[in-house]
Amino acid sequence: MNKQIFEDASVGHHANRKNIATAKYPAALQQNFSLSATAEAMREISTWQGYQQTPLAKLTDPAAEYGLGAIYYKDESSRFGLGSFKALGGAYAVLCLLRQKIRTQTSARVSVRDLEAGKFSEIAARVTVVTATDGNHGRSVAWGARRFGCQCRIYIHAGVSECRAAAMGELGAVVMRIAGNYDESVRQAARDAADNDWHVVSDTSYPGYTDLPAAVMAGYSVMMDEILGGNMPQNMPQLPGNAGLTHVFVQGGVGGLAASVAAYLWEKLGDARPRFIVVEPVLADCLFQSAVNNRATEVHITRETIMAGLSCGEVSQLAWEVLSIATDDFLTISDELVAPVMGMLADDNIEAGESAVAGLAGCLAVCANPQLKAMLDLNERSRVLVLGTEGATDREIYDAIIKRET
Numbered sequence: 001m002n003k004q005i006f007e008d009a010s011v012g013h014h015a016n017r018k019n020i021a022t023a024k025y026p027a028a029l030q031q032n033f034s035l036s037a038t039a040e041a042m043r044e045i046s047t048w049q050g051y052q053q054t055p056l057a058k059l060t061d062p063a064a065e066y067g068l069g070a071i072y073y074k075d076e077s078s079r080f081g082l083g084s085f086k087a088l089g090g091a092y093a094v095l096c097l098l099r100q101k102i103r104t105q106t107s108a109r110v111s112v113r114d115l116e117a118g119k120f121s122e123i124a125a126r127v128t129v130v131t132a133t134d135g136n137h138g139r140s141v142a143w144g145a146r147r148f149g150c151q152c153r154i155y156i157h158a159g160v161s162e163c164r165a166a167a168m169g170e171l172g173a174v175v176m177r178i179a180g181n182y183d184e185s186v187r188q189a190a191r192d193a194a195d196n197d198w199h200v201v202s203d204t205s206y207p208g209y210t211d212l213p214a215a216v217m218a219g220y221s222v223m224m225d226e227i228l229g230g231n232m233p234q235n236m237p238q239l240p241g242n243a244g245l246t247h248v249f250v251q252g253g254v255g256g257l258a259a260s261v262a263a264y265l266w267e268k269l270g271d272a273r274p275r276f277i278v279v280e281p282v283l284a285d286c287l288f289q290s291a292v293n294n295r296a297t298e299v300h301i302t303r304e305t306i307m308a309g310l311s312c313g314e315v316s317q318l319a320w321e322v323l324s325i326a327t328d329d330f331l332t333i334s335d336e337l338v339a340p341v342m343g344m345l346a347d348d349n350i351e352a353g354e355s356a357v358a359g360l361a362g363c364l365a366v367c368a369n370p371q372l373k374a375m376l377d378l379n380e381r382s383r384v385l386v387l388g389t390e391g392a393t394d395r396e397i398y399d400a401i402i403k404r405e406t
């Protein structure tokens with residue numbers, strides 16, 4: 001890998017440590033993020049057909065090259081055959097919504113098996129779920145809708161690739177492309193849902209809309225439970241105890257993923273939790289700007305980043321409640337760091353998509369900068385976790401990048 005690019009990279013850094021609450025996990029956050037919600041999601045999702053713990057790879061070469069003790073990479077490329085960690089969130093929220101609908105109408109508590117056997121098919125078929133997406137979340141919602149028997153409409157923005165749109169269509173969703181950017185597609189989906197009595201199943205939350213995004217984030221936290229929890233008999237924790245983790249680098253779009261990870265670590269490990277770092281593309285840095293301004297801040301996206309899943313200009317309200325007090329450092333990185341990291345992982349036989357590598361790219365860029373490395377307390381004793389959140393979710397884009405890198 002061309003180390004020079006990392007040495008030359010301009011990395012935006014905002015230290016948020018003065019805002020950090022070191023005490024026990026706050027009771028106020030329990031309603032939306034809790035280990036018991038994780039355990040419930042894990043109990044459910046681990047029974048789904050095709051469930052398998054995703055691998056946790058140890059990246060020995062970059063750890064040695066950049067002077068770190070260990071780098072662990074959670075590889076989500078195989079999750080439920082959908083190619084990203086988002087498979088855990090949207091589909092789980094669709095299930096929570098349907099259960100609640102059926103319960104209201106029949107008082108019955110339904111299982112996935114009931115739904116898959118078509119037991120409440122008339123009620124389910126009258127429900128339409130809607131979401132805006134840049135690909136991965138929509139795929140999860142469409143997959144859940146087909147699996148549990150409801151209708152699905154997906155809103156995509158002008159920059160979403162044809163390949164990602166087709167993947168959702170193949171799952172039976174009606175896919176609507178709008179002219180604007182991601183945030184406009186979110187607003188259009190909300191408007192159309194209100195006009196048609198459809199149900200928004202969004203991965204971002206806003207005032208008055210929190211329950212389903214909280215379910216989405218509980219689904220994501222299953223990843224952390226596979227690493228540290230070992231709640232299910234078939235899952236040994238991949239890192240027993242906390243295996244001395246000192247740093248976690250997580251990429252941010254609207255912040256839902258990062259918030260679910262930060263909340264999990266805080267409640268589980270308390271003061272012993274690792275340093276938590278959020279990484280965003282400089283072209284879509286709404287979490288970074290929110291940290292700078294100390295309040296949720298919208299940014300206007302003028303150019304799409306190659307990290308399509310992270311191209312968001314507005315933070316999720318619930319996510320910001322956690323991240324504003326649980327994130328030690330916010331970073332921004334430029335798009336040029338993405339391809340080299342994808343290529344490096346491909347050499348290690350790991351298929352990592354553009355949005356998967358942001359956390360790792362941020363970590364390596366910090367390590368290549370002696371001042372930042374010292375500031376973030378990274379050294380040969382550091383044990384770093386990064387989340388490889390997607391595989392080749394657009395095969396054409398992936399192949400073109402890897403071809404250039406080899």
Ligand SMILES: Cc1ncc(COP(=O)(O)O)c(C=O)c1O
Pocket residue numbers: 084086134136137203251252253254255256257258309310312355356389390
């Ligand atoms: C592959 C991938 N990684 C990370 C993220 C970021 O998740 P969030 O928007 O919850 O911050 C996304 C969002 O779509 C994604 O698709």
